[in-house]
Amino acid sequence: MKTVTKWVDALAFDATADSGHTVRIDTSVDGGGLGSGMNPKKMVLGALSACSGMDVVEMLKKMRVPFTKLEIDAEAEQTEDHPKVYKYINLIYKVDARPEDLDKVNKAVTLSKEKYCGVSAMLAKHCKINFTIELV
16 A cells, blocks of 8 residues: 655645545645645544445445445544644444434444444544444
């Protein structure tokens, strides 16, 4: 696994993976950037959400749980001192599963958090990760 990250201008960078996919990482204009991409810490929250979401989608399909929507809201609080790191992360899984499938959704999310999601495993070594599930 490899990425190459190149400075663009101001505080904007383009990170390209060995797969050829590129993402812009930046900060706000007020923060000295171009406002042209997600900032690094928000990208970490997005990576956590997507990693876990991929697990959950695969497991729900294997469990034959019908759903057409999965949205994961992530929020975190940072420490005040530098380096500013996350104190905790809260994930809210919003899925349009049936109420009778809530136990299966909970099992899929728990397995992702505790066993399958590598991003979750890395972050959990440094901050608490909480989750809730909302049937929508």
